Amino acid sequence: xxxxxxxxxxxxxxxxxxxxxxxxxxxxxxxxxxxxxxxxxxxxxxxxxxxxxxxxxxxxxxxxxxxxxxxxxxxxxxxxxxxxxxxxxxxxxxxxxxxxxxxxxxxxxxxxxxxxxxxxxxxxxxxxxxxxxxxxxxxxxxxxxxxxxxxxxxxxxxxxxxxxxxxxxxxxxxxxxxxxxxxxxxxxxxxxxxxxxxxxxxxxxxxxx
Numbered sequence: 001x002x003x004x005x006x007x008x009x010x011x012x013x014x015x016x017x018x019x020x021x022x023x024x025x026x027x028x029x030x031x032x033x034x035x036x037x038x039x040x041x042x043x044x045x046x047x048x049x050x051x052x053x054x055x056x057x058x059x060x061x062x063x064x065x066x067x068x069x070x071x072x073x074x075x076x077x078x079x080x081x082x083x084x085x086x087x088x089x090x091x092x093x094x095x096x097x098x099x100x101x102x103x104x105x106x107x108x109x110x111x112x113x114x115x116x117x118x119x120x121x122x123x124x125x126x127x128x129x130x131x132x133x134x135x136x137x138x139x140x141x142x143x144x145x146x147x148x149x150x151x152x153x154x155x156x157x158x159x160x161x162x163x164x165x166x167x168x169x170x171x172x173x174x175x176x177x178x179x180x181x182x183x184x185x186x187x188x189x190x191x192x193x194x195x196x197x198x199x200x201x202x203x204x205x206x207x208x209x
Contacts, residue, residue: 004191004198006050006181008067012199013041013054013174014093015070016063017167018085024164025150028157034062035163036120038170039127043114045107050181053174058206064199071188071196081149088146089168090185093175095142102138109134125159132165139172 017038020030037059044053054060066082073079096102113130116123146168154160187195 002198003182004194005202007178007183007187008064008195008198008202009050009054009057009060010174010178010181010183011195012060012063012067012202014063014089014171014178015067015082015086016060017041017171017174018082018089019062019066021085021148021164021167022081022150024160024167025148025155028154028160030163035167036124038167039120039131040117042110042131042170042173043117045110050177053177057202058209061203061206064203064206068196068199068203071192071199085146085148085168085171087185088144089171090175090178091144092139092142092146092168093172093179096139096172097176097179099142102142105138106134109138125162128159128162128166131169132162135165135169135172139169 016034020034020038024030037055040055041053047053051057070079070083070086096106109130113127116127116130120127148155148164155164
């Protein structure tokens with residue numbers, strides 16, 4: 001793998017974490033498997049490889065597919081909301097990377113939540129609220145705020161709010177990884193073809209797995 005394969009994986013991870021947000025905001029539900037996987041990535045704190053954060057490469061397929069669509073469309077109308085959330089978490093990842101104390105606090109608070117993963121279905125709601133609390137108290141003050149668009153009656157539900165903030169937190173985690181492997185926003189303009197090619201090659205690898 002070259003540099004852009006690692007960048008594409010991390011970027012797809014951020015994209016995949018944001019993927020359920022529009023549906024959550026409009027319908028109050030989302031893909032349970034995508035949601036659980038997003039949470040699990042938060043607890044992989046010392047990965048040996050980029051892929052190790054996400055487990056099997058196949059789990060990144062939805063994010064890689066959507067990333068390619070965004071790279072091709074350049075933020076077309078039907079991708080506007082998702083692209084907004086993606087760039088929002090990447091910006092916040094850059095902000096938090098500049099605050100060692102915030103990174104340390106997040107790490108400490110995550111370490112106190114690992115036991116909830118032993119029975120995810122039972123503790124999902126409690127874990128979601130705890131992770132949302134990390135987003136609200138540690139990340140939100142660093143700004144800028146990500147505004148989520150959806151149905152007001154759904155967005156006023158505290159559990160839906162918690163799930164959205166949890167997904168944003170997972171997106172930021174992937175965004176930090178994206179920066180660590182050499183990702184930067186200028187690549188969306190100057191290296192779009194390389195990112196598209198890397199994403200396509202990873203999807204081909206998944207198809208042949």
